[in-house]
Amino acid sequence: xxxxxxxxxxxxTDGRHASKMAKKKAARDKIMATKxxxxxxxxxxxxAGKGKSSSAFGMIVRCVAHGFPCAVVQFIKGAWDTGERRMxxxxxxDLCQFHAMGEGFTWETQDRARDIAAARAGWEKAKELILxxxxxxxxxxxxxxxxxxxxxxxxxxxxxxxxxxxPMTHVVLxxxxxxxxxxxxxxLVTEMTLVKHPFRSGIKAQAGVEF
Numbered sequence: 001x002x003x004x005x006x007x008x009x010x011x012x013t014d015g016r017h018a019s020k021m022a023k024k025k026a027a028r029d030k031i032m033a034t035k036x037x038x039x040x041x042x043x044x045x046x047x048a049g050k051g052k053s054s055s056a057f058g059m060i061v062r063c064v065a066h067g068f069p070c071a072v073v074q075f076i077k078g079a080w081d082t083g084e085r086r087m088x089x090x091x092x093x094d095l096c097q098f099h100a101m102g103e104g105f106t107w108e109t110q111d112r113a114r115d116i117a118a119a120r121a122g123w124e125k126a127k128e129l130i131l132x133x134x135x136x137x138x139x140x141x142x143x144x145x146x147x148x149x150x151x152x153x154x155x156x157x158x159x160x161x162x163x164x165x166x167p168m169t170h171v172v173l174x175x176x177x178x179x180x181x182x183x184x185x186x187x188l189v190t191e192m193t194l195v196k197h198p199f200r201s202g203i204k205a206q207a208g209v210e211f
Contacts (some may be wrong), residue, residue, distance in 0.1 A: 021088040027062075041171075041187040044174075044188070044190070045184075046176060047194070049191075050197070051172040052176075052192055055174075055190070056139045056174050059170075067095065068136065069096075069135050071097040071129045073126045074098070074101060074117060075146045076104045082211040083208060085100065100123055102118055102142065120152070130161075133166045133168075135175040138170070138172070143175060144175025145176065147175075147178075154182065155181070158182060161185060162185055166167065
């Protein structure tokens with residue numbers, strides 16, 4: 001026969017758990033009581049792992065869900081027909097502007113002058129959007145790649161974000177190899193770490209996963 005469970009021991013375990021969680025909640029509530037401020041954040045998603053742009057687009061979807069006007073400027077891979085672009089322009093164009101300013105990865109264009117011109121055009125559009133105080137969030141997708149190859153001047157970008165960004169506007173900058181200067185001024189930095197990738201096993205980029 002299966003022995004009867006030791007209800008007293010179970011009750012004691014539940015009681016210890018409840019007491020522990022109550023202490024955690026009290027400590028957490030005390031911390032949260034000190035966090036009352038709001039500000040527009042500079043957010044950086046970088047690292048070799050997947051999910052940098054996906055996370056940024058997830059934040060854009062949150063803005064849309066709250067009815068907040070927002071915008072995306074896509075550097076480098078702007079020529080791609082992505083699911084995010086289809087969804088935002090096809091269903092939420094009234095709330096989210098989408099500007100695909102890139103012409104493909106650097107090894108595809110093989111034209112540095114053309115890449116620089118595209119990056120500059122993207123940055124000019126980005127500045128225009130960031131200065132529009134009606135927009136709650138502006139995503140600069142893959143701008144870190146343009147900065148890495150010096151298509152844009154990091155000092156200019158940092159100066160603009162620190163001196164001209166409206167106080168309540170969130171700006172999200174994505175891409176590998178974020179510059180130290182950008183990380184220094186950011187309020188939130190997340191580094192995606194690569195553990196495994198199907199590309200190494202011969203699997204190509206697939207719709208719904210990569211784009």
